[in-house]
Amino acid sequence: MRKVQSSFYRCEGGVDVVVDGFAYAVTVRQEFPQSTNPERSARLVVEIVHGLTGRPGRWRDRKGRTLEQALGVVLGEIEARAVEDARRRVSEERAREEREVRWRAAVEEAKERAAREQIAEVLREEAGCWREAVAIGEYCDALERRLGELEEDWDERSLESGRRWLAWAREYVRDIDPLQPSRYADST
Template sequence: MSRTKLNERQLDVLRRICHGQTPITSDDSGLATTIYALRNRGLVTTTRADGRWSAAPTEAGRQHLAHTDATTAPRPSAPSTASEAAELITRLQQASGTLHIANPTPDERAHWRRVLHAVRADHLVPDGHHLQHTGRDKGDLIITLRPGPPPGRSTPPSETVPVPDDLPPETLHPAAAAAHIPACPDCQPRARRILHALCHRAEAKNYIVGNPEASSAASLVITIGDSSFPLSFHEGSYEVPDPSGAKYAWQRVTARTTRPSHELELSLEHTYAHRGRRSHWGDRQRWRLEDKLPALFREIAHRAYTDYERQQALQRKEEETRQRWLTAMQQARTAFLEDHRLKALHAQVQAWQEATAIRAYCDALEGHHVTPDAAEATTAWITWARAYADRIDPIPQNPG
């Protein structure tokens, strides 16, 4: 068993693996380097399932941790850590279950981690509760005592797409039977059985399956909502010498020919909307194409959801643009109406002022002494002027 001294971080991770309530998995990507270092020393093991690994202690790891804790137990801080562990639970219960430590120093954080480890190791957490904390490495440290069992890590359910080992041609799904599959005759039955399984699983998920257009090289099209995903089959090949090109038995064979490898591969159509995403699944030394069909469905579902979110965002953007246009049009109508009213008001005020001035002028003209020779002409002029004032005066017309 390795007795090489571990650093504080490695000891902390080993304690979490041995005594922690929450398992350490590949979701904790920041701990991967430490996990690999512990695994290289034989202190932990990692098991892989559904593309994810989880860490578990070995017997050597448990003995190493016990030996380390035993050799460090006489430290003066150990009794205080044990007493602080019990005090922490009391403080949490008195503070409605939450303790907030503002931006502690690295040494204080390490001390609190030891206290939290002591709480769990000594089983001080009250029944029916669990501890959670945030700010392990930076920021404020918040420790919470919550009712209920500790939350487990959400792991995607293990999904399988069963492919029958044998299937009569007449029972094939119509889309699988009509599919164009560029593969050798020996691989055709297997490829159609895979397509048959894909069709039935897709329809069980309420997806739509069908064959592509004649001009397409795809074998099958799966449609989810407004998104369609063409699937294409490929068969690998390898080169071998071609003796048919040699005319004489002693002649060196230089020609080569290709032969099918009987290794099938399914691929999603490459699009720039999903660049960087995985798009090929096939036979390998460690697995067969059938084993990767669930991953293919997960990728299709991811792409469909991404397309839906992108379409929703585009619709929201278009609606925002439309609303901005409607608002601008309403503002333009309001401004146009305001301008029209101002012009009308100015014209009415000007006409009223002119009519008022004309009447005042007529009153002054009537009061002026006019000679008998000019009386008739003056009276006619005043009559016309007053009639003109009445015509241009907006007030009798009840303007709006």
């Protein structure tokens, strides 16, 4: 059962007919208000505002049919428009829901991409630190061999300075090497 409401506008000669929440402005006016011919000036026109539809919206008194006889057609047209508008509303709501689902999926995908990129950046930084640790470690090995070779030629003070530098460099390598077990120890 459809809910039908109406409101009348005296000075405009119109009424709003509301069917299932959709309002349709219906106006009744003289077709030829300036005519001096009584038959012609008595002819009426009923119009429904077109809105979003391409459906017929105007009915007139004619010799073969009076406007009163066409009122069933006018009411049927209002009913048909209400059905179309209800379908349109459902379609628009479905489209809105689909857009919202796509939006949520896009946001989720963007979050995942951002998290993946952030993790990849950490990985690149750790790989760089690892390369640096490997290079400095190789340097330390070469320095240790060289210190061993020069032990007889250098004085003790120079050798001790070289050994302190080597110890500091090896400690530095342990600090920056991301593969050291101490880097992954639980800090709690």
